[in-house]
Amino acid sequence: MxxxxxxxxxxxxxxxxxxxxxxxxxxxxxxxxxxxxxxxxxxxxxxxxxxxxxxxxxxxxxxxxxxxxxxxxxxxxxxxxxxxxxxxxxxxxxxxxxxxxxxxxxxxxxxxxxxxxxxxxxxxxxxxxxAGTLLYDRAADFTQDPILKLAEGGVRTRFFQFSKMRDSVFPxxxxxxxxxxxxxxxxxxxxxxxxxxxxxxxxxxxxxxxxxxxxxxxxxxxxxxxxxxxxxxxxxxxxxxxxxxxxxxxxxxxxxxxxxxxxxxxPTPRDTATLVVFDGKLSPYYGAIQTIKGAIVRGGFFPSEAYRRKHKVMASSATVESKAELDALGKAAVAETARALGVDASDAVAYSLGCGMEVTPxxxxxxxxxxxxxxxxxxxxxxxMKIADEDFEQYRATLAELGRQLLAARTGMIRLNLSSRSEWLANLDxxxxxxxxxxxxxxxxxxxxxxxxxxxxxxxxxxxxxxxxxxxxxxxxxxxxxxxxxxxxxxxxxxxx
Ligand SMILES: Cc1cc2nc3c(=O)[nH]c(=O)nc-3n(C[C@H](O)[C@H](O)[C@H](O)COP(=O)(O)OP(=O)(O)OC[C@H]3O[C@@H](n4cnc5c(N)ncnc54)[C@H](O)[C@@H]3O)c2cc1C
Known part of the structure; x- marks a missing residue:
C-alpha cells in the first residue's frame, strides 16, 4: 500500500x-x-x-x-x-x-x-x-433543441463539456x-x-x-x-x-x-455584445448547462478552423450569459432590421454575450x-501583464462575423458593446x-x-x-x-x- x-x-x-x-x-x-x-x-x-x-x-x-x-x-x-x-x-x-x-x-x-x-x-x-459521455460537438445530434441557424460563414455552434463529481454539484x-x-x-x-x-x-x-x-x-x-x-x-x-x-x-x-x-x-470580458434572437427561441443549452445523453454540455459560438486559417484569427468562444434589456435605440434597431429583412421580431429576446479569448504569444x-x-x-x-489591442480587435471581428451570419440567416442580430481599449479593460475578467x-x-x-x-x-x-x-x-x-x-x-x- x-x-x-x-x-x-x-x-x-x-x-x-x-x-x-x-x-x-x-x-x-x-x-x-x-x-x-x-x-x-x-x-x-x-x-x-x-x-x-x-x-x-x-x-x-x-x-x-x-x-x-x-x-x-x-x-x-x-x-x-x-x-x-x-x-x-x-x-x-x-x-x-x-x-x-x-x-x-x-x-x-x-x-x-x-x-x-x-x-x-x-x-x-x-x-x-x-466529464461523462464524450460528445462535445456531437451534442446537438442527441437533442430535440435546435442549434441557432447561422448562414454559411466563419462562426459555428460548438459545445463545452463539464466535469461533474458523482452525486455532487461540484466539478x-x-x-x-x-x-x-x-x-x-x-x-x-x-x-x-x-x-x-x-x-x-x-x-x-x-x-x-x-x-x-x-x-x-x-x-x-x-x-x-x-x-x-x-x-x-x-x-x-x-x-x-x-x-x-x-x-x-x-x-x-x-x-x-x-x-x-x-x-x-x-481574457473573459463580460457583455462584449448583445445577441438578439428574432423569434425568441434560443435552445436552453446556450445559456446554461444541460444534460444530454449523460454529458453535461453548454453551447457557444466559435470561429471555425477554416475561418481562422483563412482570416488569420486567434481562437475564441462566445457564450450566452444572461437575458439583456434593450434600450429604446436597441429596440428601434431590432424593429427596423426585422422590417428590412421581412421577419417577425415581435417575440425577439436579447442576451448578453461573454467570451473567452486567446491572446497572442x-x-x-x-x-x-x-x-x-x-x-x-x-x-x-x-x-x-500585457494585452494587445489587436487581441480585442480580432475578437470584435469574429463577433461581427457572427452578426453577419445571423442577418444572412434572418434569425437574429448582434450589437457590439465594446470598442475602445478602456471599454474592454473595464469589462475584463x-x-x-x-x-x-x-x-x-x-x-x-x-x-x-x-x-x-x-x-x-x-x-x-x-x-x-x-x-x-x-x-x-x-x-x-x-x-x-x-x-x-x-x-x-x-x-x-x-x-x-
Ligand atoms: C477559479 C478557477 C477556475 C478555473 N476553471 C477552470 C475550468 O473551468 N476549466 C479548466 O480547464 N481549467 C480551469 N481552471 C484551471 C485549472 O484549475 C488548472 O488548469 C489546473 O488546476 C492545473 O493543474 P496543475 O496540477 O497543473 O496545477 P495546480 O492545480 O496549480 O497544482 C499545483 C500543485 O502544486 C503545489 N505546489 C505549488 N508549489 C509547490 C512547491 N513549492 N512544493 C510542492 N508543491 C507545490 C500546489 O499546492 C498545488 O497542489 C481554473 C482555475 C481557477 C483558479
Missing part, C-alpha cells in the same frame, strides 16, 4: 532516494502518479499543502503584478492537494488541430507535436475529469476525489506540507541531483531522485526554476532566458523574481488559466522543454502542466494538460525502465 506522510514528521536531514519525484499534487501531479501506478517505479510526490486550505501555506503564493489589470496571484490558484482544481469551474474542451500548427502570420506559434500525438490520451483525460476536486486511489498505489509516497524550495543541479549543471524540501514548522530534508517532474502550476514552476540559481546563475533550464516568458491566460508578458522573500526564503514572483511560462519547443532557443516535456538542458527534469503550452487556443486547459501528462507517463515508463 502507498502512504500519505505528513512532512512535518520527517526528521530534518533525512535523504529520500527514489526513482521519480513529482513536485506538486494538483491535477497534473496526481494524474501522473496514478498513470504510473502499475509500474515498478518508486515515486515520491511532494505537495506543499495538506488536505485542506491553510492560510499560511496559501500565503506562499503571494506575488506582485504590474501592467494590464490582472488577478492577484494568490487568489487565482490554490495551494493544497488537488491544487486549483479545488475551485475550478469544470469547463472542458479539447484544443483544435490548428492550435498546434505553425502559422506564418502568428509569431511564436507551432508546437513540436501535433494534435494526433495527444488525441489517443484524450479519452482517459476526459474520464479523469469525470471534480482532484485531491479529495483521487486521494483514496493514490493510497492504493504500492510504491508511491505522498508527502503533504512538503514545500520544494530548491531544484539542486549537480556540479556540471546538466542534471538534477537533489531537491530541497522545507516545512513551515522548520523541518528540512532532501529527495534524491533519478528523475523529477515539476508540476506546480505555470507560475510556481517558473518561480522554482528561476529561484534555483545556485549552480547556474540564470536558474535551472533558463540558459536561453525563456523561463517565465510568454505567460498567458484567457508575447515574450514580454512574463514572470521575474523580486527581492522580497516568502516565509521559506524563496524570492517572490512578479508578473508583468480572466479564466485563471495560467499557461506558457515553460513553453514546449523543438529548438532550445525558443522554449524550455522539448516535445517529451523534458527541460532542454537538464537530463532528468520534466515539466507537467499548461506552462508547456506554446500557444493557448480557446479551449480550457485542464483536460488538454492531462492528455499531455498521460503522454509523459508513457515516456517516463520507457525512460526510467
Amino acid at each position: 502507498g502512504s500519505f506522510i505528513d512532512a512535518r514528521t520527517v526528521p530534518s536531514g533525512t535523504v529520500l532516494e527514489t526513482d521519480l519525484c513529482i513536485i506538486g499534487g494538483g491535477p497534473s501531479g496526481i494524474c501522473l502518479a496514478l498513470a504510473l501506478a502499475k509500474t515498478n517505479l518508486h515515486v515520491v510526490l511532494l505537495e506543499s499543502g495538506g488536505m485542506e486550505f491553510d492560510a499560511k501555506t496559501q500565503a506562499l503564493y503571494q506575488g506582485d503584478t504590474s501592467g494590464a489589470p490582472y488577478l492577484t496571484l494568490e487568489a487565482s490558484r490554490l495551494r493544497f492537494l488537488g491544487g486549483s482544481s479545488n475551485h475550478w469551474g469544470g469547463w472542458c474542451r479539447p484544443l483544435d488541430a490548428i492550435d498546434f500548427e505553425k502559422r506564418d502570420w502568428l509569431a511564436h506559434s507551432g508546437w513540436p507535436i501535433t494534435k494526433a500525438d495527444v488525441d489517443r490520451y484524450f479519452v482517459k483525460a476526459h474520464s479523469l475529469c469525470e 471534480t476536486h482532484f485531491g479529495e476525489r483521487y486521494a483514496p486511489d493514490l493510497k492504493k498505489v504500492a510504491k508511491l509516497s505522498v508527502y503533504l506540507n512538503a514545500n520544494v524550495t530548491r531544484l539542486g543541479l549537480d556540479k556540471s549543471g546538466a542534471k538534477i541531483a537533489e531537491i530541497d524540501v522545507a516545512t513551515l514548522t522548520g523541518k528540512h530534508f532532501k529527495v534524491k531522485p533519478r528523475a523529477a517532474v515539476l508540476a506546480t502550476g505555470a507560475i510556481e514552476s517558473a518561480r522554482l526554476l528561476l529561484a534555483s540559481n545556485d549552480v547556474r546563475p540564470s536558474g535551472v533550464g533558463n540558459s536561453t532566458d525563456m523561463v517565465g516568458r510568454f505567460f498567458a491566460d484567457h 508575447d515574450p514580454d508578458r512574463r514572470l521575474t523574481l523580486e527581492a522580497a522573500r516568502d516565509a521559506l526564503g524563496l524570492p517572490k514572483i512578479k508578473l508583468t 480572466w479564466g485563471n488559466h495560467h499557461m506558457g511560462t515553460t513553453r514546449m519547443s523543438a529548438n532550445p532557443k525558443t522554449g524550455v522543454v522539448d516535445a517529451n516535456l523534458k527541460v532542454h538542458d537538464v537530463a532528468n527534469l520534466y515539466v507537467a502542466g499548461s506552462s508547456v503550452f506554446p500557444t493557448y487556443g480557446a479551449a480550457n486547459p485542464t483536460i488538454n494538460l492531462l492528455a499531455l501528462v498521460l503522454r509523459l507517463a508513457d515516456h517516463l515508463k520507457g525512460a526510467l525502465a
Whole structure:
C-alpha cells in the first residue's frame, strides 16, 4: 500500500532516494502518479499543502503584478492537494488541430507535436475529469433543441463539456476525489506540507541531483531522485526554476532566458455584445448547462478552423450569459432590421454575450523574481501583464462575423458593446488559466522543454502542466494538460525502465 506522510514528521536531514519525484499534487501531479501506478517505479510526490486550505501555506503564493489589470496571484490558484482544481469551474474542451500548427502570420506559434500525438490520451483525460459521455460537438445530434441557424460563414455552434463529481454539484476536486486511489498505489509516497524550495543541479549543471524540501514548522530534508517532474502550476514552476540559481546563475533550464516568458491566460470580458434572437427561441443549452445523453454540455459560438486559417484569427468562444434589456435605440434597431429583412421580431429576446479569448504569444508578458522573500526564503514572483489591442480587435471581428451570419440567416442580430481599449479593460475578467511560462519547443532557443516535456538542458527534469503550452487556443486547459501528462507517463515508463 502507498502512504500519505505528513512532512512535518520527517526528521530534518533525512535523504529520500527514489526513482521519480513529482513536485506538486494538483491535477497534473496526481494524474501522473496514478498513470504510473502499475509500474515498478518508486515515486515520491511532494505537495506543499495538506488536505485542506491553510492560510499560511496559501500565503506562499503571494506575488506582485504590474501592467494590464490582472488577478492577484494568490487568489487565482490554490495551494493544497488537488491544487486549483479545488475551485475550478469544470469547463472542458479539447484544443483544435490548428492550435498546434505553425502559422506564418502568428509569431511564436507551432508546437513540436501535433494534435494526433495527444488525441489517443484524450479519452482517459476526459474520464479523469469525470466529464461523462464524450460528445462535445456531437451534442446537438442527441437533442430535440435546435442549434441557432447561422448562414454559411466563419462562426459555428460548438459545445463545452463539464466535469461533474458523482452525486455532487461540484466539478471534480482532484485531491479529495483521487486521494483514496493514490493510497492504493504500492510504491508511491505522498508527502503533504512538503514545500520544494530548491531544484539542486549537480556540479556540471546538466542534471538534477537533489531537491530541497522545507516545512513551515522548520523541518528540512532532501529527495534524491533519478528523475523529477515539476508540476506546480505555470507560475510556481517558473518561480522554482528561476529561484534555483545556485549552480547556474540564470536558474535551472533558463540558459536561453525563456523561463517565465510568454505567460498567458484567457481574457473573459463580460457583455462584449448583445445577441438578439428574432423569434425568441434560443435552445436552453446556450445559456446554461444541460444534460444530454449523460454529458453535461453548454453551447457557444466559435470561429471555425477554416475561418481562422483563412482570416488569420486567434481562437475564441462566445457564450450566452444572461437575458439583456434593450434600450429604446436597441429596440428601434431590432424593429427596423426585422422590417428590412421581412421577419417577425415581435417575440425577439436579447442576451448578453461573454467570451473567452486567446491572446497572442508575447515574450514580454512574463514572470521575474523580486527581492522580497516568502516565509521559506524563496524570492517572490512578479508578473508583468500585457494585452494587445489587436487581441480585442480580432475578437470584435469574429463577433461581427457572427452578426453577419445571423442577418444572412434572418434569425437574429448582434450589437457590439465594446470598442475602445478602456471599454474592454473595464469589462475584463480572466479564466485563471495560467499557461506558457515553460513553453514546449523543438529548438532550445525558443522554449524550455522539448516535445517529451523534458527541460532542454537538464537530463532528468520534466515539466507537467499548461506552462508547456506554446500557444493557448480557446479551449480550457485542464483536460488538454492531462492528455499531455498521460503522454509523459508513457515516456517516463520507457525512460526510467
Ligand atoms: C477559479 C478557477 C477556475 C478555473 N476553471 C477552470 C475550468 O473551468 N476549466 C479548466 O480547464 N481549467 C480551469 N481552471 C484551471 C485549472 O484549475 C488548472 O488548469 C489546473 O488546476 C492545473 O493543474 P496543475 O496540477 O497543473 O496545477 P495546480 O492545480 O496549480 O497544482 C499545483 C500543485 O502544486 C503545489 N505546489 C505549488 N508549489 C509547490 C512547491 N513549492 N512544493 C510542492 N508543491 C507545490 C500546489 O499546492 C498545488 O497542489 C481554473 C482555475 C481557477 C483558479
